[in-house]
Amino acid sequence: MVQFDPQFKLPSSNELACSDDTPVDNENQNFIPNFLLFLLEFVWPTRQDWFWGVDMAIYHTTGASPFVPVVPDGFLSLSVEKRKQGGSRASYVVWEEGNVVPALTLEVVSRTPGGEYQEKMATYARLGVLYYVIYNPDFWQRDAHQPLEIYRLIEGEYQLQLSEPFWMPEIGLGIGRAITETGGLKREVLSWFNPQGARYLTPEEQLKRYQEPFGDAF
Template identity: 55%
Template sequence: MVRYEPWQCLPTSAELPDSDDTPVDNELQNLIPNLLAAVLALVWTDRSDWFFGVDMGIYYAPGEPPIVPDGFLSLGVDRFVGEEGRLSYVLWEEDNKVPILALEVVSKTYSGEYEQKKDDYARLGILYYVIYAPGRGRHRKRKVLEVYRLVDEQYVLQTDEPCWMPEIGLGIGREEGTYQGWTREWLYWYDEAGKRLPTPEEIAQQESDRATLAEQRAERLAARLRDLGINPDDL
């Protein structure tokens, strides 16, 4: 990793483009990382030492264009920065904290996820690289989900799914579910036992179901009391 001397005049995130201006060509490239970010916000609600970026530029050296994963996770950094949040992820503004995980969602337009981007993330020192190819497209010999771990500066394909990542304290895998009304296969976070962590929508539905059950129990109890000649409103 490049180290920067404090005397160097480095551009700030406000002076740098926040992305590479390349539009996504599949809505899954936004929905999938946003789902992962939403679950993290739920399970790590008491933590402030993490950041999950979606389609945001990572600046690793002055004068170089950013690397822009579909999603990435950094640990040991402030979750929120300033009133407007991060415009981009600039290493020299983050105490040189390299993201611990990068995610690419492969769409019909292949963008070097298995070659160039893989080399870029390894060179940057990102510990985990996740490639999700829901349609697989031209890469039919590839797995739908591939998780790599950086070992001796080379990415090694992990074989377990969900794949447990002890440095993060979470696993990542896939299964069918519903997000924003769309039922299909999604990427999810998992605990060490392999249990999928619920989404905010699922938590809200569970709370709604519990409230409905409690109301039904109260109505049944009130009906029994009336059968006994007792007005429940008088209790």
């Protein structure tokens, strides 16, 4: 276990970089986390006690140095301000968030392996992230894993969960794969699900469903 010196003066968010500046090498790494973010805005329209970060550095004290972040493709924290002090975050600094760690982290596997099944998994377990989601639709055979793997932290170790969509009671959401149409294009995405296993629809899908019974009336 990494030993952290409590006498060390922790840096402020103003002293820390917002990400590791590693470029993505496939569209899913940007699209999937942002799709989940925008959908969550409609699932929780009035809640102000959550934050979803996309490609944002998480600074913590469980690694070799508080100056070295871990940068998931997406993450969800609960019981924090959605807009920190009414503004935006450049990074997620655990010691400035009341020591609230993300409840869920998401990695979308790219052409260049990024340690999703090794180093990052160990980092998130050490940090105490309850759910770790690895989405690997393109390179899962190369990596000898499944296209979607959802892990739950149990006694300090991640255990693979088998159901999909998978319900996460601590978060109040399910997560799984779905085919949706956005901007006239059908594609597989990760999506949020309700307790009954029904997928939350995007505003575009809701509008289309509303219009269908009226035929040419619209």
